[in-house]
Amino acid sequence: MPTLYYSPGAASMVVHWLLIELGLPYELKLVDTSTGAQKAPEYLALNPNGVVPTLVLDGQPMFEAAALLMTLADRHAEAGLAPAPGSPLRAHYHQWMFHLANAVQPLFRLWWYPHEPAGDGQADVVRTRTAPRIEAAWARLDAHLAANGPYLLGETLSAADFYLAMLMRWSRNMPKPATDWPHLAALAQQMKARPSFAALYAREGLTDWT
Numbered sequence: 001m002p003t004l005y006y007s008p009g010a011a012s013m014v015v016h017w018l019l020i021e022l023g024l025p026y027e028l029k030l031v032d033t034s035t036g037a038q039k040a041p042e043y044l045a046l047n048p049n050g051v052v053p054t055l056v057l058d059g060q061p062m063f064e065a066a067a068l069l070m071t072l073a074d075r076h077a078e079a080g081l082a083p084a085p086g087s088p089l090r091a092h093y094h095q096w097m098f099h100l101a102n103a104v105q106p107l108f109r110l111w112w113y114p115h116e117p118a119g120d121g122q123a124d125v126v127r128t129r130t131a132p133r134i135e136a137a138w139a140r141l142d143a144h145l146a147a148n149g150p151y152l153l154g155e156t157l158s159a160a161d162f163y164l165a166m167l168m169r170w171s172r173n174m175p176k177p178a179t180d181w182p183h184l185a186a187l188a189q190q191m192k193a194r195p196s197f198a199a200l201y202a203r204e205g206l207t208d209w210t
């Protein structure tokens, strides 16, 4: 059975969500990031990056949320959350997964950890420069959904939509959250209406952005 090392609402959330959506049995292990448990030697032995998530699959600890999503979706192809290799949508799926992982999620790292690139005392500057970049990402994604939605792959729901929903949730307390854009808001509604979302919220003890 896979074991997910998680912290409520963190990047582990989308991996947890997919495990539930796919109906897989799994074990959950809380990593208390408020006490720095993600930097403890026993956790670093599993994930030397010192972040969540880690998913132990077939006895092997694996990291990177996007890669974990893609692995789970491919292993459970019957759920249809990853277009089949070689199908026309597969390339688009790769594009959006990599775009979210490389161009959008790192902006949230800047937003939540502004001291990392600029040192203590520069948080306001980093955040002031990061918010418009996140908003620009929402604008581009919204334009894509307007022309090609309702999901990132058109009529086809995929793991990328779960990932986008988690990233949208992270913006909920920002000056301009993702849901200020109408097509993103519609996608968020669709994703929140899934029974797996309610189950995820119950298991992680989450209450906001419902």
Ligand SMILES: N[C@@H](CCC(=O)N[C@@H](CS)C(=O)NCC(=O)O)C(=O)O
Pocket: 010, 011, 012, 033, 038, 050, 051, 052, 053, 063, 064, 065, 066, 105, 109
């Ligand atoms: N690229 C990694 C990023 C993971 C990440 O930054 N996780 C954050 C929570 S959202 C974390 O563990 N932060 C604690 C820390 O950096 O010490 C992934 O997607 O798995």
